[in-house]
Amino acid sequence: xxxxxxxxxxxxxxxxxxxxxxxxxxxxxxxxxxxxxxxxxxxxxxxxxxxxxxxxxxxxxxxxxxxxxxxxxxxxxxxxxxxxxxxxxxxxxxxxxxxxxxxxxxxxxxxxxxxxxxxxxxxxxxxxxxxxxxxxxxxxxxxxxxxxxxxxxxxxxxxxxx
Amino acid sequence: xxxxxxxxxxxxxxxxxxxxxxxxxxxxxxxxxxxxxxxxxxxxxxxxxxxxxxxxxxxxxxxxxxxxxxxxxxxxxxxxxxxxxxxxxxxxxxxxxxxxxxxxxxxxxxxxxxxxxxxxxxxxxxxxxxxxxxxxxxxxxxxxxxxxxxxxxxxxxxxxxxxxxxxxxxxxxxxxxxxxxxxxxxxxxxxxxxxxxxxxxxxxxxxxxxxxxxxxxxxxxxxxxxxxxxxxxxxxxxxxxxxxxxxxxxxxxxxxxxxxxxxxxxxxxxxxxxxxxxxxxxxxxxxxxxxxxxxxxxxxxxxxxxxxxxxxxxxxxxxxxxxxxxxxxxxxxxxxxxxxxxxxxxxxxxxxxxxxxxxxxxxxxxxxxxxxxxxxxxxxxxxxxxxxxxxxxxxxxxxxxxxxxxxxxxxxxxxxxxxxxxxxxxxxxxxxxxxxxxxxxxxxxxxxxxxxxxxxxxxxxxxxxxxxxxxxxxxxxxxxxxxxxxxxxxxxxxxxxxxxxxxxxxxxxxxxxxxxxxxxxxxxxxxxxxxxxxxxxxxxxxxxxxxxxxxxxxxxxxxxxxxxxxxxxxxxxxxxxxxxxxxxxxxxxxxxxxxxxxxxxxxxxxxxxxxxxxxxxxxxxxxxxxxxxxxxxxxxxxxxxxxxxxxxxxxxxxxxxxxxxxxxxxxxxxxxxxxxxxxxxxxxxxxxxxxxxxxxxxxxxxxxxxxxxxxxxxxxxxxxxxxxxxxxxxxxxxxxxxxxxxxxxxxxxxxxxxxxxxxxxxxxxxx
Numbered sequence: 001x002x003x004x005x006x007x008x009x010x011x012x013x014x015x016x017x018x019x020x021x022x023x024x025x026x027x028x029x030x031x032x033x034x035x036x037x038x039x040x041x042x043x044x045x046x047x048x049x050x051x052x053x054x055x056x057x058x059x060x061x062x063x064x065x066x067x068x069x070x071x072x073x074x075x076x077x078x079x080x081x082x083x084x085x086x087x088x089x090x091x092x093x094x095x096x097x098x099x100x101x102x103x104x105x106x107x108x109x110x111x112x113x114x115x116x117x118x119x120x121x122x123x124x125x126x127x128x129x130x131x132x133x134x135x136x137x138x139x140x141x142x143x144x145x146x147x148x149x150x151x152x153x154x155x156x157x158x159x160x161x162x
Numbered sequence: 163x164x165x166x167x168x169x170x171x172x173x174x175x176x177x178x179x180x181x182x183x184x185x186x187x188x189x190x191x192x193x194x195x196x197x198x199x200x201x202x203x204x205x206x207x208x209x210x211x212x213x214x215x216x217x218x219x220x221x222x223x224x225x226x227x228x229x230x231x232x233x234x235x236x237x238x239x240x241x242x243x244x245x246x247x248x249x250x251x252x253x254x255x256x257x258x259x260x261x262x263x264x265x266x267x268x269x270x271x272x273x274x275x276x277x278x279x280x281x282x283x284x285x286x287x288x289x290x291x292x293x294x295x296x297x298x299x300x301x302x303x304x305x306x307x308x309x310x311x312x313x314x315x316x317x318x319x320x321x322x323x324x325x326x327x328x329x330x331x332x333x334x335x336x337x338x339x340x341x342x343x344x345x346x347x348x349x350x351x352x353x354x355x356x357x358x359x360x361x362x363x364x365x366x367x368x369x370x371x372x373x374x375x376x377x378x379x380x381x382x383x384x385x386x387x388x389x390x391x392x393x394x395x396x397x398x399x400x401x402x403x404x405x406x407x408x409x410x411x412x413x414x415x416x417x418x419x420x421x422x423x424x425x426x427x428x429x430x431x432x433x434x435x436x437x438x439x440x441x442x443x444x445x446x447x448x449x450x451x452x453x454x455x456x457x458x459x460x461x462x463x464x465x466x467x468x469x470x471x472x473x474x475x476x477x478x479x480x481x482x483x484x485x486x487x488x489x490x491x492x493x494x495x496x497x498x499x500x501x502x503x504x505x506x507x508x509x510x511x512x513x514x515x516x517x518x519x520x521x522x523x524x525x526x527x528x529x530x531x532x533x534x535x536x537x538x539x540x541x542x543x544x545x546x547x548x549x550x551x552x553x554x555x556x557x558x559x560x561x562x563x564x565x566x567x568x569x570x571x572x573x574x575x576x577x578x579x580x581x582x583x584x585x586x587x588x589x590x591x592x593x594x595x596x597x598x599x600x601x602x603x604x605x606x607x608x609x610x611x612x613x614x615x616x617x618x619x620x621x622x623x624x625x626x627x628x629x630x631x632x633x634x635x636x637x638x639x640x641x642x643x644x645x646x647x648x649x650x651x652x653x654x655x656x657x658x659x660x661x662x663x664x665x666x667x668x669x670x671x672x673x674x675x676x677x678x679x680x681x682x683x684x685x686x687x688x689x690x691x692x693x694x695x696x697x698x699x700x701x702x703x704x705x706x707x708x709x710x711x712x713x714x715x716x717x718x719x720x721x722x723x724x725x726x727x728x729x730x731x732x733x734x735x736x737x738x739x740x741x742x743x744x745x746x747x748x749x750x751x752x753x754x755x756x757x758x759x760x761x762x763x764x765x766x767x768x769x770x771x772x773x774x775x776x777x778x779x780x781x782x783x784x785x786x787x788x789x790x791x792x793x794x795x796x797x798x799x800x801x802x803x804x805x806x807x808x809x810x811x812x813x814x815x816x817x818x819x820x821x822x823x824x825x826x827x828x829x830x831x832x833x834x835x836x837x838x839x840x841x842x843x844x845x846x847x848x849x850x851x852x853x854x855x856x857x858x859x860x861x862x863x864x865x866x867x868x869x870x871x872x873x874x875x876x877x878x879x880x881x882x883x884x885x886x887x888x889x890x891x892x893x894x895x896x897x898x899x900x901x902x903x904x905x906x907x908x909x910x911x912x913x914x915x916x917x918x919x920x921x922x923x924x925x926x927x928x929x
């Protein structure tokens with residue numbers, strides 16, 4: 001049973017939540033937020049779609065398999081640590097770059113940020129893998145039960161004919 | 163860098179092996195063999211330098227933080243072994259290309275074989291004992307993969323596991339021994355330790371150290387009482403049996419004994435331990451060999467016996483004995499490698515390896531016959547083969563082993579020597595003599611890939627016998643010299659004059675031929691007397707395995723009975739008990755300074771949380787329980803917020819939200835709500851939960867009252883922005899100061915997600 005109001009609201013709220021999650025991720029270094037919280041918000045944005053419509057809608061909206069998101073996240077986090085190693089420091093040492101940016105501003109980038117991006121993607125991947133798998137397993141079971149019931153009914157009917 | 167380069171080259175060859183086999187399956191064996199052949203050639207080129215100059219040593223920083231260096235050293239002993247490993251390795255790689263031709267697993271096989279070769283080179287080239295141990299362990303693991311290569315066969319898997327567990331038990335002993343040795347000698351470098359023999363001998367742990375190190379060597383070289391794993395390891399493809407289980411890996415134990423004998427040899431403990439194990443093994447394995455009909459098992463038992471002779475000689479430890487051990491080792495590697503390769507050819511081309519039935523193959527497989535005969539004559543110690551020289555030296559060592567009784571030792575050596583004549587005749591001569599028999603396949607000589615190895619190794623056995631001086635000065639003398647520490651001048655010759663040794667050789671041959679002609683009754687007798695299946699050490703191994711399995715089974719049935727309630731109970735009980743023990747055992751509790759300036763709204767939040775928790779455990783509706791739990795969570799989040807931890811609060815709220823969603827999803831799977839547990843069980847659960855809660859509360863209060871000199875928060879507050887360019891301390895800790903922990907945590911999360919996916923989605927569908 002899909003609630004029309006919830007489904008419509010989810011469609012509007014989901015992009016907002018995603019933007020908010022990225023906002024959380026970026027500001028995390030200086031104010032409450034970060035990859036973990038941001039990742040959870042992003043995951044919830046997709047779960048909202050899954051609950052309001054069906055898991056297939058959430059998957060279509062994500063476009064890629066959540067398990068791949070998870071893997072890419074872990075890879076980014078681990079790879080960000082290698083930069084420190086390549087610079088002759090210990091694994092995962094933060095390396096900072098100060099880049100000139102638009103309009104005379106400066107953009108401070110660091111491997112730490114990429115690590116946080118890795119955490120963000122891993123959390124999104126983990127949460128969606130768990131939740132979508134559970135939702136789909138539940139629905140499959142429901143379908144199977146319904147099919148079994150229908151089959152029983154059909155066989156009973158055929159018996160009554162013979 | 164050149165010594166380490168040999169190891170890296172073998173690893174690199176292994177890495178490209180699967181690709182090469184995929185592209186050019188027919189030529190892959192020949193192309194891959196170039197690498198070990200080049201290693202062997204390079205090593206051979208070092209011979210003059212080692213003979214004249216002395217060892218080559220090189221070091222590479224390995225774990226600089228702990229001051230551990232990867233040091234490699236090439237002396238006479240290492241050179242002999244490394245040449246066998248790379249030289250026979252090259253031939254075996256070519257052979258395997260023919261043996262597994264058309265098998266799509268050849269790539270994987272070559273990969274593991276090269277990994278083994280690299281590990282084995284590591285064992286013999288390492289100067290650092292810890293490096294040696296690491297390489298030693300890797301030979302065990304690669305051997306496991308190779309024995310169990312036919313992974314669909316239960317017997318192969320069982321044999322692989324048996325070899326792994328037996329040698330691994332020895333490995334643990336070896337590691338303990340290495341640590342003791344390193345502590346006693348103040349270094350882990352073998353070249354340093356052999357100089358400090360007196361200091362090590364004065365160590366109070368000298369005895370246990372000896373026993374542990376020797377135990378590691380004995381398991382690896384399949385010495386009594388650990389001999390059972392080697393014949394079972396014949397489940398491996400034949401190239402593996404020839405390479406690992408006769409020519410190289412099983413000699414690693416002998417290598418280690420030779421390596422440490424400058425430190426340990428000469429004590430009574432060493433003599434009885436090493437010499438005793440070797441003596442028992444050489445006689446026992448010879449007895450067990452005599453009634454085997456499977457070609458490979460026959461050769462395996464004779465290998466165990468030969469390893470026993472080498473161990474026995476190193477146990478005696480005299481200069482004669484060491485010279486004999488090295489000469490015999492070289493001869494054995496040549497002829498036994500050949501015989502295994504021939505056994506593989508027979509199996510491959512006739513489809514059978516029952517030694518009692520194979521016969522009359524001389525016209526069908528003439529080249530194979532020549533190789534087999536060369537090896538068999540060397541094994542039977544006929545002049546002018548290299549095996550003859552080795553056997554003469556063994557007898558000489560036994561005769562001159564004062565103060566031990568020479569007559570007894572000579573008799574002990576005579577027994578396996580006679581059996582070797584019989585085994586040589588059964589495995590190398592009889593399959594080709596006699597009348598033709600019906601075979602599963604029409605036999606003919608195999609292609610050149612499978613012939614080059616046995617022919618070359620067999621021929622080396624004759625060349626070594628005819629020009630023994632080349633082997634003596636180049637290989638055997640330097641090897642013996644590195645063991646005894648004194649310049650050794652082994653003179654190998656076929657003719658020593660009319661000595662007792664020559665008489666003994668003649669006697670051995672006569673007894674061996676006589677035993678071969680009356681083999682049937684002797685074998686029947688031996689089979690009847692073989693009670694090892696009932697009371698041998700292998701029964702002990704099986705008993706121990708069964709016991710471990712039964713104990714693990716019982717424990718798992720109790721602790722992990724499939725009910726989540728039980729798991730939770732176990733975690734809580736164990737956690738509470740351990741933490742409580744540490745908490746209370748630390749002495750008097752610190753005085754608790756309760757912060758009494760509690761605000762009214764804080765009390766209200768706490769009250770709500772408590773009421774919600776009580777509701778959650780008393781309600782009879784699942785949905786209300788979930789909602790109540792949600793209130794508990796949000797209440798806690800509110801407390802975080804009130805005490806100035808917005809990050810924690812935010813994460814808590816998000817997690818709470820997700821938890822409720824997950825609960826709702828799981829709700830569907832649950833049966834109708836009912837109270838299933840008894841009243842007593844619920845009281846027990848309440849007591850445990852209450853204890854755990856009180857303990858956690860106490861811990862929190864105690865932690866609050868412990869004052870560090872400088873609170874951690876101050877450190878992070880002070881360094882967070884200057885060092886890590888971030889103002890949010892919590893996040894800076896997560897992603898920078900403690901990034902390694904976070905990486906670990908997200909890895910665990912990822913594994914949990916994949917686990918749930920696998921459990922729900924990858925299980926076999928019910929039909």
